[in-house]
Amino acid sequence: MPKLELVTAEVCPFAQRNHMTLLEKNLEFELREVDLDNKPNWFEPISPYSKVPVLCHGNIRVYESAIINEYLEESFPERRLLPDDPGKRANARIWIDFDNTKFIPVFYKLLLAQEASLQKILVAEMTERLVFLDQDGFSSASEGPYWFGQKLSLVDLSLYPHFERFPVLTEYRGMNIPRSCRRLRAWLDVMRERSSAVVTAHEPGFHIQAYTQYADGTASGTTAKDMRI
Known part of the structure; x- marks a missing residue:
């Protein structure tokens, strides 16, 4: 079977999505780290948007983290991370899209x-957005602790990385998750304890340092260019 290689950068929340999914599916894979400030010559040909993550699976190259997770789900269905029920699968994709857009x-x-x-x-x-996610998302989806109850899904894995980085908004913009978002807060506490989160996580200080240039307006990377108003 062709090997799986995830081209990644440890600062990237989108790549963390895929790293966690690979771990949750108990797949054998290799990580290939890219310095986003000094991208190697081999990177551009496999990443048309000049971004991580990229999944290499034999001759197949897949980019964009949500699509990579769908590819992993379809290619390795033994440990499913989307529900069998079509309506619930649609619900999962709706909320992954909410996260992305x-x-x-x-x-x-x-x-x-x-x-x-x-x-x-x-x-x-x-x-x-947070109140909507808590009240219209978590509170209507299941009894928890995960999006679909007792079973982890791609919704959880898609949402988690930016919530791990939420202390960045607290540090630089004084933003906190509202206390009224009880389901969201409880979910985040549970997600922090997942082994896939523990393996891929960094302390808040790491993220605060990594996003310094975003906060002072000097970031010039691809994501900053795409998101800047």
């Missing part, structure tokens, strides 16, 4: 915003 962009826009007036607007927007 509604939550994550506000995370970065708030971090990149330099004007106090814009930060205030984005703090309010982030609060709305």
Whole structure:
């Protein structure tokens, strides 16, 4: 069987999604670290967007973290991370899309915003996203502790990495997860204890340092360029 190789960067939350999924599926794989500030010549040909992660599986190259997770789910179904029920699978994809298109962009826009007036607007927007996720997502999805009850899913693995990095918003923008978001807070406590999270995690100080240039407006990487208002 062709080997699995994840091209990654330890600072990248999107790559962490895939690293956690590989661990949860108990697959054999190799990690290939890329310095995003000094990208090697071999990287551009396999990553058209010049971003990590990239999954290499024999002659197959897959990029974009949500698509990589779908590929892993379809290629290695022995440990399923999406429900069998079509309606629940659709629900999973809806909330993964929410994470990608509604939550994550506000995370970065708030971090990149330099004007106090814009930060205030984005703090309010982030609060709305968190309350919606807690009340319309977790509170209606299951009894927990995970999105689909007792079983971990790709929704959990997609959401977790940016919540691991939430202390960055607390440090630089004074943003906290509202106390009213009880299900969300309980889920985060459980996720922190997953072995896949423990293996891939960094302490808050690591993330705070890694996002310094986002917070002061000098970040020039691909994600910063994509997310800057």
